[in-house]
Amino acid sequence: MKVSFLVPFLASLAAGVPTPPRNDVVSYDGYKVLRINTHGHPSAIREELSGITYEQWNRDVYKHLDILVPPDQVATVEALDLEYQVMHENLGDSIAAESNPRSVWKREVGDLSWYDSYHDYQDHIQYFEDLQKSFPNNSELISSGTSYEGRNIHGLHLWGAGGPGKPAVLYHGNVHAREWITSPVVEYITLQLVTGYNHRDAQTRSFLDKYDFYIVPIVNPDGFAYSHTTDRLWRKNRQPPPENKNQSCFGRDINRNWEFAWDANPLGASTNPCSQSYKGEAPSDAPETQGLDKLVRQLRDGAGIKLYIDWHSYGQYILSPFGYKETLYAPELGKWTKVAGIVSETIRDSSDARTTFTFGPSGATLYPTTGAAPDHVYSIGRAEFSYTIELRDTGKFGFVLPPELIRPTAEEQWEGQKALLSLLDEEFFDGEGPA
Template identity: 80%
Template sequence: MRPFFLSPLLVSLAVGAAILPRSDVVSYDGFKVFRINTYGHPSAIKEKLSGISFEQWNGDIYNHLDILVSPSQIGPFEELGLDFQVMHENLRDSVVAESEPRSVSKRQVDDLSWYDSYHNYEDHIQYFNDLQESFPNNSETISSGKSYQGRNLYGLHLWGAGGPGKPAVLYHGNVHAREWITSPVVEYITLQLVTGYTNGDNLVRSLLDQYDFYIIPIVNPDGFVYTQTTDRLWRKNRQPPPSGANQSQIGRDINRNWEFGWDANPQGASTNPGSQTYKGEAPSDAPENQGLDKLVRQLRDGPGIKLFIDWHSYGQYILSPFGYKETLYAPELGKWTKAASIVSETIRDSSDARTTFTFGPSGAVLYPTTGAAPDHVYSIGRAEFSYTIELRDTGNFGFVLPPEYIRPTAEEQWEGQKALLSLLDEEFFDGEGPA
């Protein structure tokens, strides 16, 4: 494999501020992240919090609530007398440690030290280009459209013996900009497919001979770049708000903008352009969603979609449709749950940390979500299996996961994917719902 050059990492709110002396860089100096124990009464906790300003991080509010609090609100928060732990004492320090540039040099694409640190957008592109060049007869670079700011939604299409045209496995990474861990996980799985096939690994060869893989590691490139230059905790894309709205309220939530179920539940997304879960003015009015949806429909009308995974962080969940209603269950739920249980067990057994993943239908396990990708790719794209996987961790670090967790997170997910991909056509799914 040809040498791959890594440029220095251009990230960090504080580091970025030092490199680029701009007034709009968010430093998060003095901000704290708290985990509040809700003891099964989240509404009561939220009522107590109603007098202060905060940003909610997590979704498992039945057991605990993770919130980001600015310096001016820390005193009033502590006076509430809630039961809490501190996840980040000073979020700026955690961001600086996470984003600290590493000394790097030329290396091969299969050098696993790539997974010892986070990288900038351009280096991610180069990494995937080099992976393709190392596997030229069984891969091609693809694009699933353009972002609002004109960046390519790049990816790879991989196949095995007999050429392309088999049922698709589709992976999306970095849907939400601040969820950095998702891209290296998707890249690691791609690397294992490429090197495994090249080196004659029987399992990998059987997988690529049976399925075509379509892998898009960063489906929200504008937001991702913004997290590296300006605001580490940015979530949405960078699309301007509707006319007449506050023009500082930038962005749509790509995972609330899909067509299916877009307007099915008022609790599933926000109509406020300033909200983290703003769903847009209309279904798929984000250009990123338009391009992604076009590929979904092309695969549906071609070889079909066997498996779709939308990769996110954090919380350690394997979530299936439906998200827009807590009590709506798809007929395939039985086989989805059985598969997820095997993946969860495989990850736990493969991990020194005994990492545990909770699984089940999204709306029942977490909270309502409308216009979400797994619901759309199942219902419109007719994917046989469709999941959201929320990666590490469960709340020690949240979105700002230290670099030393990248490789173990990626490794355990590869073990989980090997198990999942190996059983997609197994007979034990008989009787678990229509295929």
């Protein structure tokens, strides 16, 4: 999820100015996360907050503004005449609780205790290797390239009867490092595909017999590892700053670095290396983007891409192209909107929490994004369906989602994916604009 309204606190802490040494762990003890009611007047609220250092977590601020407040600013914010709810009383405590294992995983593929806790990068690699071993005749481990720090961008390729070579379904998780919920959701969907096929579930078999699945749960491994060891709220990759910028800020936003529409809208990304949404010096100048794009083009030039999903958090959205312009509608928008509506309804009806997703074209529904993966994979990769899915929640916990919500989040997304995959070959109205 994008964060673009930045103040001195974010520039000095979350964006990394100066970048802390790798062993200098960023502490959020005493930091408070507040949801401030804006009542449709966000500019007035920002005026009230002027002079206060904070990080904004959300971008859709018409109803509320989610902010991370450092300890020395908490009393000042609370003294203002603002309506707010507390998301995290002490973010440091929430992060500590999030990191405590709730159960011991038995290293068995079918052991769902994996989804009771968050895990580090090496454990995720091991989990996917174990998944592949449980499906040896219909899968292979793949790589989508190498990160800046030399980590493998690991993934899994699945297929069904008749062998590989069918139209592709491509999933990306953990593009943004701090969005930890995305990788276990992608892994849970992978688990259900593998176990369902092995257990001869007719619906699951129909998916794998019709499509090849290319699943990359952590496309930003350096940032993900850094979010575990050093800064829980790190978002970008770990690429050093451009030499000509005289900056010490690390990282590019991989989801603003894709070639298509990279420079199409000044509101869609930042040219400041210290910004959370820094787009880089040139399209695809992040090695992660280069590797991911190579796979996209290979799939396009093979049997084609049927479906692409870029998984993020938070906000509960299902977003389709285009992101770079609020008033630009793809010819397929009617079809995409119908499908997204059915997926949203399926998720809601399958969830004890009645989890509700907002859906629509990305730029019009949420905010402008340039150089974003779904626009690129649709326009350059020629994907028939292309979505961003922003997972739970809508702001009670934000990026630091408690581990007890991993499994219900993953389960409802699998229900949504079953609905979506069943609709990919349906005939829909393809007129421009909303259906």
